[in-house]
Amino acid sequence: MSLVRAEADLIRLCQRAGLSDGQRALLEAVLAASDPEAVLTQHVTGAPTVVATLARAYSALESRARPGRSKPQPYPEQALDLVIDARKTLEAFASHFPPGRVDGAVNALTAIEQGGSAGLKSATDPAAQAALLAGRVAEVHTAVTDGFAAAWCGTAAAGPREQLALEMAALCVMEGRQHHLLSDDVRTALSRGSLGAGRLLKVLLPAVRDFRVAVVVEGTSRLESLATLMNSAAAVGDLPGELVTGWGHATADLNELADLAEAASAARRTWSGDQAGGHVLLTFTVRARDLGGAALLGRRRASEMLDQYVAGQRVAEIRLRPETLAHDPDSGRVLRAAVPVLGSGPVRPLTIGWPPALRESLRTGHIARVTEAPTTAAGLCWAALEALDVKSGKKGNTGELARALSLQAARQQVIDLHQRTRTAAVAEVSAARTAHQAAQRAADRLEAAAKAVEGVHAALLGEKAAAARDTELGQRAVLERASEAEACCAVVDAWTGVGHDGLLRDPDRWLDTFASSADADPALRAAADALAALTDRLGGDTAARLRTWRALLADPCSLAEWIKETAGRFEKSLDWLYAIRNTALHDGRFASATDLLDVHAGRALVDLTLEFLGNWYQHAATPTPEQPERTAVEVIEHLADRQQDVVEKLEGGTRAGWNVSRLTSPTSTGWDRA
Template sequence: MSLVRAEADLIRLCQRAGLSDGQRALLEAVLAASDPEAVLTQHVTSAPTAVATLARAHSALESRARPGRSKPQPYPEQALDLVIDARKTLEAFAPHFPPGRVDGAVNALTVIERGGPAGGLKSATDPAAQAAILAGRAAEVSAARTAHQAAQRAADRLEAAAKAAEGARAALLGEKATTARDIALGRRAALERASEAEVYRAVVDAWTGVGDDGLLRDPDRWLDAFAPPAAADPALRAAADALAALTDRLGGETAARLRTWCALLADPCSLATWIKETAGRFETSLDWLYAIRNTALHDGRFASATDLLDVHAGRALVDLTLEFLGNWYQHAPTPTLEQPERTAVAVIAHLAVRQQKVVEELEGGTRAGWNVSRLTSPTSTGWDRA
């Protein structure tokens, strides 16, 4: 089963079970924590899978190769962007494949990329030949991934069997040594660890201002605890130390994410890079949604290898856009003749400029003044925190 089909099946099963989007996201987080190599539906608005990006590039080339069209879709520049994104994604995923198994696909995409929009995407014959090549390469990538996963599962079963045998021997040898006293000591230790975690959590909550309802009202103070400045006041320093201690006790994916963000917030340049990469992924999703809109209108094509995932990607992007537009219009000053209300397009363009300025400040090596709580507010610049 291909990865694309498996991801689509996961969405369908969650819908059939009546799970909400939040519940599905929680399920995916648990699965990702159990298997770090798992690539699930969230890729549509974050890091796409190798198979899905290759399917997008192939679909774009195949569409451009259709005969008898005065204006082939998608346009050469958009098709080239999808090819470049597929090549970059394959290179990023290459370490997870057997050596050399995706080189053919990467080389094929590189040849198309070097030709540029005018070198191999103008006529219908060139995209047709390129699509045929990518179709074969996509099968290779999918087969390589399947083989890798099968080998990993076999290795996991062998490791589990070895651990089970070792555990059985250890249990047999330690059976007579296990006493009620040991059990009591273990329970006491667990209770002490839980009490310590509760104390640490209370220190963090006191700094961030989280109330009994569990709501985080000031994200900036929460981010301060991740990477406090050198001259931090004692309360912030205590919150940072408590967060680090909690991270050590939590373990698993939650701890991994906390450590990742501690590293990002401690290095503003890395944070700027993360923002640009995230924006690039959203831009790629928009390019693809525009491409399938055109192919649907001009070709009458309504099905693709990633169609269900694309629907979720589109809905997520619309939800995100309406979220910050709604916040903008809720807090924007009352429009006047001198200052009329901005259109939605004008708001998005304004926030895009703001994003660039924030990235430039972060690339300068500082995040002092970064106002996360009001990053998309009409009454803030995003960099005016006192």
């Protein structure tokens, strides 16, 4: 489904369910923030949330509580920083939740903080602190869902609504909700009519229940002692060899998975001639919130179980095939999944050449991208940054990288907002046209039926036809208003120079339309008026984002503050990524409450870093003996200084000269737009 079609469908469903614009914006914000394809600063991992910071503090304490470790991870100072960050985040957002609901968590964190790093050095103290905090985590989760329900009912202000949407998105990701299934469930619920807060919460976070999962293990014909290694309540079985139960109508899908594995094994033997071709179809039960989460958790459980067999048999390789089957016994639904999810269409390299400064990071980043275990992949993301000479700690340079990233993030936000605005404008028209056509058909059908009969029946049909025609006229007015939005978008496109491909080639011209002076070019004034009118005609999360950025661009000091806050969030994320590297790769911890958030954040940070470095080396002057090529860390330092210069100028009260198009380019200072 195309982006326009998907958004138009969601708009139409929101209208059918009778959602207010505030409810639609809240729902769209949750879906956008949990979308793995969202840009980093729009994804929930790019924002501070109570549920994530508290979970990270808990994970740090739990990790340090492991007995028998000579150097438990993370280090006491890092663990204390995480506790302090969680306490500050809770205090900052406490007013967003029902009164007093997060006080217990704040008090628990404050008590740990008062003990200082000395109180975190032995294993016994962090163990007691983690146990105390565990109960507070559940309290905060309940406060989040209650606060979100209040926001849905319209009893929360705009700021708290935005934060509560992020909190709910963080919970959805942490609980393993797969975005495409989450989106499908939301659409199904909307199609059934009005959506109350209680039912919406059950849609976003369904109850944990049993799912059946099947995976294929290659490299063996039988897994000995299987039942003793997995939970005895998991109804473990393997094929061939054991009767598999609990699959109902999905047994046919299970047989197809077995046939696929057999065909792949035969093809591999035919191809190389030296493959034994043994494989086992492993089935078991997991508890999850949806089919996608069950498939993900099932693969993780199976992979952990294989640790024993790999250690016990070093001669042959034993591994999971990419296909996974998940079955919901309650609904009968089945999910056929494969990892990784492959793309399609042409792809472009990061750079045309091979910059020596990026080679090792590109390799490690690639390995992190294809590594399935989330915590291990997140740790490798830090290794990819470390290959660029990025260091953490008091003498590290994560602050400099964070400042450089904040410039690229500002540019990324501007371009993403343009794309979403154009998509929303077209989607509004598509949704309105579909609704009008349906209303027109209904009115025409009832009018024709009324003419074909006589008497009382004709009168009744006539009343229904008149009501249907009123509905059609109302939908026509909605369509006309949406068409006005599309016309406004065309005026903006004429100024920005967007072609038929929809690509924004000059982000600065897009920013011009947010505010223009009285003596500006007439075409710019027309585009600025059109964008203002477009904002009024759009609804949902896109309109809210347009208003937010209009306010930021109208007040350069606020824009400077946004850039600094973004840099601060990135620095915290980078330091947490370093802690993950230590706990995962040094201390062997391969699971945490936030691992699904962490792996997305790690990969996104690496992507954004390589994006601005790749752009730099692509456009930098050819190095000479007199002017050698900058190392990656030198580029980072240079852009960190540039960020400070840009922020200082914005704090001076103007953005004239701000060059968003070349904000991180070697051919610009970031403040040299004519």
